[in-house]
Amino acid sequence: MAGVCFKALSKTYPGRKNKPSVEVIRRLDLEIKDGEFLVLVGPSGCGKSTLLRLLAGLEAPTSGEIYVGEQPVSKLRPAQRDVAMVFQSYALYPHLSVRENLAFGLRRSRQRSLGQQLQDQLHRSTRNLPPVLQISSNREQRIETRTREVAEALELQTLLNRQPKELSGGQKQRVALGRAMARQPSVFLMDEPLSNLDAKLRTSTRSKIVDLQRQLGTTTIYVTHDQVEAMTMSDRIAVMNQGQLQQLGTPMELYQWPSNLFVAQFIGSPPMNLLPVFVGPGNTLLLGKRRLAIEGLIAKALLPLREGQPLSAGIRPENLRIGPATNRNLAATVSHLEVLGNEQLITCKLVDGNYLIQLRASPELSVVVGSIVHLEADPRSWRLFRADGEAIAIPTPKDTEQGSNEQKLQLPNL
Numbered sequence: 005m006a007g008v009c010f011k012a013l014s015k016t017y018p019g020r021k022n023k024p025s026v027e028v029i030r031r032l033d034l035e036i037k038d039g040e041f042l043v044l045v046g047p048s049g050c051g052k053s054t055l056l057r058l059l060a061g062l063e064a065p066t067s068g069e070i071y072v073g074e075q076p077v078s079k080l081r082p083a084q085r086d087v088a089m090v091f092q093s094y095a096l097y098p099h100l101s102v103r104e105n106l107a108f109g110l111r112r113s114r115q116r117s118l119g120q121q122l123q124d125q126l127h128r129s130t131r132n133l134p135p136v137l138q139i140s141s142n143r144e145q146r147i148e149t150r151t152r153e154v155a156e157a158l159e160l161q162t163l164l165n166r167q168p169k170e171l172s173g174g175q176k177q178r179v180a181l182g183r184a185m186a187r188q189p190s191v192f193l194m195d196e197p198l199s200n201l202d203a204k205l206r207t208s209t210r211s212k213i214v215d216l217q218r219q220l221g222t223t224t225i226y227v228t229h230d231q232v233e234a235m236t237m238s239d240r241i242a243v244m245n246q247g248q249l250q251q252l253g254t255p256m257e258l259y260q261w262p263s264n265l266f267v268a269q270f271i272g273s274p275p276m277n278l279l280p281v282f283v284g285p286g287n288t289l290l291l292g293k294r295r296l297a298i299e300g301l302i303a304k305a306l307l308p309l310r311e312g313q314p315l316s317a318g319i320r321p322e323n324l325r326i327g328p329a330t331n332r333n334l335a336a337t338v339s340h341l342e343v344l345g346n347e348q349l350i351t352c353k354l355v356d357g358n359y360l361i362q363l364r365a366s367p368e369l370s371v372v373v374g375s376i377v378h379l380e381a382d383p384r385s386w387r388l389f390r391a392d393g394e395a396i397a398i399p400t401p402k403d404t405e406q407g408s409n410e411q412k413l414q415l416p417n418l
Contacts (some may be wrong), residue, residue: 006073013068046244326382
């Protein structure tokens with residue numbers, strides 16, 4: 005097994021018909037640990053799939069270097085990189101059986117002499133004949149053993165003689181995974197492998213992929229648009245936008261402490277609520293004439309230094325609740341309800357400022373569209389962002405004791 009490292013990696017495509025060139029990856033530095041399951045997320049066109057293709061050798065970088073383990077691979081052919089890729093479209097060979105699809109990469113893993121090729125072909129042609137008439141091939145026997153192991157791991161034993169056209173979407177996806185597994189590569193690359201499956205099948209296949217990755221311990225880079233996949237499958241998530249890395253961390257680090265406004269609004273469904281505020285006296289935020297209470301290390305260490313400054317204040321929907329009509333709570337008109345069974349999402353428009361805000365509530369809570377409610381915010385759950393969109397750092401208790409004005413955001417394992 006091996007980790008992966010991208011160093012100052014860039015990829016630029018030339019422009020067409022006198023148009024300017026397009027920079028898809030911009031001096032990306034990213035290190036993926038050996039055995040880690042890393043999920044790449046970001047909007048369409050941000051460079052996620054291009055990054056996989058660069059690592060697989062399907063594209064050449066404009067500048068920078070890619071390492072698999074300690075070896076630079078940018079100048080190596082795809083077959084020499086020891087990576088296996090699972091495509092969104094499965095990319096199975098339609099004229100080959102499941103067994104032959106699983107074994108395809110194994111049979112082409114090394115060059116063979118004409119005599120070896122003939123012996124292997126005779127072995128495959130005679131394997132169903134009586135033992136006395138069979139032609140033996142040690143290499144083919146190893147391939148057959150490996151194919152059976154992979155088929156058992158993915159529950160494909162009964163499908164080995166079928167062709168891809170005879171398989172369901174979920175079965176095709178398992179065959180594509182099995183073909184990658186069979187080679188025992190150092191790195192798995194998966195480009196939205198579950199996007200063609202229905203919701204129920206996605207859930208079961210997602211669990212299967214995570215279990216297999218943990219069993220094999222293979223470094224895995226997984227591209228998805230699905231928030232649930234990103235949050236539940238990954239060891240860490242890398243958020244990209246316009247070819248640049250926005251934040252790298254565990255799912256909860258990104259959810260609770262987004263590094264900028266882009267991550268705050270991209271991670272989470274629904275996204276973080278954002279409100280334009282000014283820093284008021286006495287550790288408060290001013291939304292118009294309304295004072296919002298804020299507690300914790302930000303209030304004690306940083307707000308006094310920023311009094312009068314404009315900021316963006318963010319809060320997650322689960323950190324709001326409907327409370328009594330007090331001076332601290334925000335009056336709002338209910339504009340939309342989404343009842344999801346175990347909860348309901350309530351969209352409101354604030355009376356002061358007409359800002360839209362969402363909160364999670366119990367399905368038993370009785371509210372109707374058009375009614376006035378009062379929103380109570382958890383004073384410790386506000387996240388603050390500067391005018392340039394970057395998050396205001398949370399000082400550690402040690403920093404606060406030493407009187408540090410403002411420290412760089414400290415997140416573990418970033």
